[in-house]
Amino acid sequence: MRLGLGAPVDPEDLQEFTQLAVSAGAIPVATVTGRRDRPDPRYFLGSGKAAELKAAAQASAADVILVDHALSPSQERNLEKLIERRVLDRNGLILDIFAQRARSHEGKLEVELAQLRHISSRLVRGWTHLERQKGGIGLRGPGETQLESDRRIIGDRVRVLTKRLAKLHQQRETGRQMRAEIPVPSLALVGYTNAGKSTLFRALTGADAYVADQLFATLDPTVRRLVLPGGTAVVAADTVGFIRELPHELVAAFQSTLTEARAATLLLHVVDASNPRRAEQLAQVDAVLEEIGAGAIPQLIVYNKIDRLQGTARIERDGEGRAAAVWISAQQRLGLDLLLQAVAERLARFARRARLRVPASAGALRSRLYAAHAVRGESATPDGAIELAVELPDLELLALARTRDVQILEVQGSDAPCAPAELYLQSSVVSSAAK
Numbered sequence: 001m002r003l004g005l006g007a008p009v010d011p012e013d014l015q016e017f018t019q020l021a022v023s024a025g026a027i028p029v030a031t032v033t034g035r036r037d038r039p040d041p042r043y044f045l046g047s048g049k050a051a052e053l054k055a056a057a058q059a060s061a062a063d064v065i066l067v068d069h070a071l072s073p074s075q076e077r078n079l080e081k082l083i084e085r086r087v088l089d090r091n092g093l094i095l096d097i098f099a100q101r102a103r104s105h106e107g108k109l110e111v112e113l114a115q116l117r118h119i120s121s122r123l124v125r126g127w128t129h130l131e132r133q134k135g136g137i138g139l140r141g142p143g144e145t146q147l148e149s150d151r152r153i154i155g156d157r158v159r160v161l162t163k164r165l166a167k168l169h170q171q172r173e174t175g176r177q178m179r180a181e182i183p184v185p186s187l188a189l190v191g192y193t194n195a196g197k198s199t200l201f202r203a204l205t206g207a208d209a210y211v212a213d214q215l216f217a218t219l220d221p222t223v224r225r226l227v228l229p230g231g232t233a234v235v236a237a238d239t240v241g242f243i244r245e246l247p248h249e250l251v252a253a254f255q256s257t258l259t260e261a262r263a264a265t266l267l268l269h270v271v272d273a274s275n276p277r278r279a280e281q282l283a284q285v286d287a288v289l290e291e292i293g294a295g296a297i298p299q300l301i302v303y304n305k306i307d308r309l310q311g312t313a314r315i316e317r318d319g320e321g322r323a324a325a326v327w328i329s330a331q332q333r334l335g336l337d338l339l340l341q342a343v344a345e346r347l348a349r350f351a352r353r354a355r356l357r358v359p360a361s362a363g364a365l366r367s368r369l370y371a372a373h374a375v376r377g378e379s380a381t382p383d384g385a386i387e388l389a390v391e392l393p394d395l396e397l398l399a400l401a402r403t404r405d406v407q408i409l410e411v412q413g414s415d416a417p418c419a420p421a422e423l424y425l426q427s428s429v430v431s432s433a434a435k
Helices: 011-023 047-060 073-083 090-101 105-120 146-180 197-205 248-262 278-291 336-350 363-371 394-401
Strands: 002-005 033-036 064-066 086-088 186-191 222-227 233-238 266-272 299-304 314-317 323-327 352-358 375-380 386-392 407-411
Touching: 002 011, 011 090, 033 047, 047 073, 073 086, 086 090, 090 105, 105 146, 186 197, 186 248, 186 278, 197 222, 197 233, 197 266, 197 299, 197 336, 266 278, 266 336, 299 336, 314 336, 323 336, 352 394, 363 375, 363 386, 386 394, 394 407
Parallel strands: 002 033, 064 086, 186 233, 186 266, 266 299, 299 323
Antiparallel strands: 222 233, 314 323, 352 386, 352 407, 375 386
């Protein structure tokens, strides 16, 4: 059931809702649409349209009614009473998909917590033969009603889940702080659901990520290491897809995957280039990113599925010559080299300039730095050693600081958040000959 509020029903919205139903395992047997200026307080869709929906459900022998709107608890109960079938609104449908797709322990806990909070507002009095408790001598009821018992049980479970998740979040934050001491540039693939993020993630990293032509195919985050042109190592994470009208209360149901987006150095915003509503979907994702606190993180737009447009792979640059968008096909593996090149360019701004002192015998290291286009200058010292002016990410500089016979003479700061300079102190592997 889809209702157009103030405008006719958009066929694209209806198609997306059908995909949601199929992704949840349902088999659509009938579709009812309508138009109203404002929702009806009793049924949301009005008494006449509700009667039409009941007739369609009876004619098609439907088991459940799916409504592409967020219903109030009373509206949901009124429709169920009228149609005599279970009614599931948009929020409940998405939560059901989340429950099917969650694989990690944290993801399952988050989904269960969101489900309980959703259900708690929809509890109805189940045991009508029991009276409610009454005050006063001789007026006490038989005890706790089923409704009150259900609410107490749900409340207890919510408190347990909240404590468990708080502990998991604290453990994750502790691990993130430890990793921040040796920072690694991180990428997070974000985008509208079914834009091809998991296909791209698999193509870039070789990870066995789950790929399917369905909404919310990925819920739990998958993280893999990736080496960019020039040898720079980064961490890439595949995240859950976003969708239009994503309710605020459902955002908390996948905090574990959204954390990867908030903590990323660069967001790869994957867009289905073949979708006629790609601009609208891009705006929807940006709105959710802003909501979760990731709106200020730099983005590289990745227009995927160009094979459907008969397009060519290319890099689009802004007025300053910076890579702003890349056109690729992850499934056909077109333009992946251009994407990696653009990522390397964008991450270069997070690098630091430094001066290194290496012995004349370190020819292999010198060649590797030149091959990575990291050398900005070179000079010889009176004792035959070589000083190199380089520009490298923190991770590479930290590795060099722990390399035998390599001295870090100077490290310049940058505008981007980097490790404190004291982390570059030489380790004991520097030989006495290099000191």
